[in-house]
Amino acid sequence: MHDDLLLLDSLRLNFSQASLHLMNISIGFIMFGVALGIKWENFKSIFLNPRKIIVGLSSQFLALPAVTFIAVWLLGSFITPSVAFGMLLVASCPGGNISNFISSVARANVALSVSLTAMGTVLAVIFTPLNFAFWGGLYSTTSPLLRPIHIDPFEMFQTVTILLGIPVAVGIIFSQKLPEITRKIQKPIEKISMLVFAAFVILAFRNNYEYFIHVHQLDINYCIYSQCNGSDDRLLVFEGIQAKPHR
Numbered sequence: 001m002h003d004d005l006l007l008l009d010s011l012r013l014n015f016s017q018a019s020l021h022l023m024n025i026s027i028g029f030i031m032f033g034v035a036l037g038i039k040w041e042n043f044k045s046i047f048l049n050p051r052k053i054i055v056g057l058s059s060q061f062l063a064l065p066a067v068t069f070i071a072v073w074l075l076g077s078f079i080t081p082s083v084a085f086g087m088l089l090v091a092s093c094p095g096g097n098i099s100n101f102i103s104s105v106a107r108a109n110v111a112l113s114v115s116l117t118a119m120g121t122v123l124a125v126i127f128t129p130l131n132f133a134f135w136g137g138l139y140s141t142t143s144p145l146l147r148p149i150h151i152d153p154f155e156m157f158q159t160v161t162i163l164l165g166i167p168v169a170v171g172i173i174f175s176q177k178l179p180e181i182t183r184k185i186q187k188p189i190e191k192i193s194m195l196v197f198a199a200f201v202i203l204a205f206r207n208n209y210e211y212f213i214h215v216h217q218l219d220i221n222y223c224i225y226s227q228c229n230g231s232d233d234r235l236l237v238f239e240g241i242q243a244k245p246h247r
């Protein structure tokens with residue numbers, strides 16, 4: 001399994017600049033729909049009682065990287081350094097806008113989710129490089145994959161403003177100024193947002209189909225190995241997803 005995972009290092013996902021623009025437009029539309037169900041008063045109550053914000057950000061930037069490091073340490077003999085560093089990097093990053101949409105669909109506290117996304121994205125300028133350097137250094141100080149991460153504060157502020165601030169503000173103002181229209185379009189926009197999100201996932205899967213199939217084959221290999229490794233009278237020779245008994 002470890003040797004098979006080394007093949008993942010050579011994979012490069014097909015994700016063009018046009019796809020990024022399409023994704024950003026989709027996220028903006030989704031966040032507008034999410035904001036239709038939020039009021040300014042929701043944010044006021046959150047910041048007057050910041051305990052939830054503190055717990056959320058602490059979980060994001062302290063607990064998640066620590067738990068991920070423990071998982072990487074426990075799986076050390078099964079995963080490659082690139083997979084380990086990838087897990088640590090993802091755990092060091094803040095939550096994204098899609099979490100706000102999921103919170104909306106789940107009827108959770110959307111204002112809290114949006115607040116955590118905005119503050120987490122801003123704090124990521126400091127905490128994402130710091131966490132990756134700290135936990136990555138504990139994992140391996142000599143790996144070439146342990147590189148300094150620099151996040152441009154201006155680009156981060158621009159991202160928060162364009163993909164989160166503007167759509168949310170427009171959505172809240174729209175719902176306040178046009179409540180009747182909001183009640184009529186809120187449900188359809190939620191359904192359209194689901195379709196947009198699903199379409200984007202399907203498009204990404206289609207463009208990288210061969211890579212997903214390759215990883216799926218690795219999973220099948222590992223399952224076969226896990227089931228058959230304890231038998232003394234069988235030696236499995238793996239070729240693709242085929243397991244051939246040999247005596």
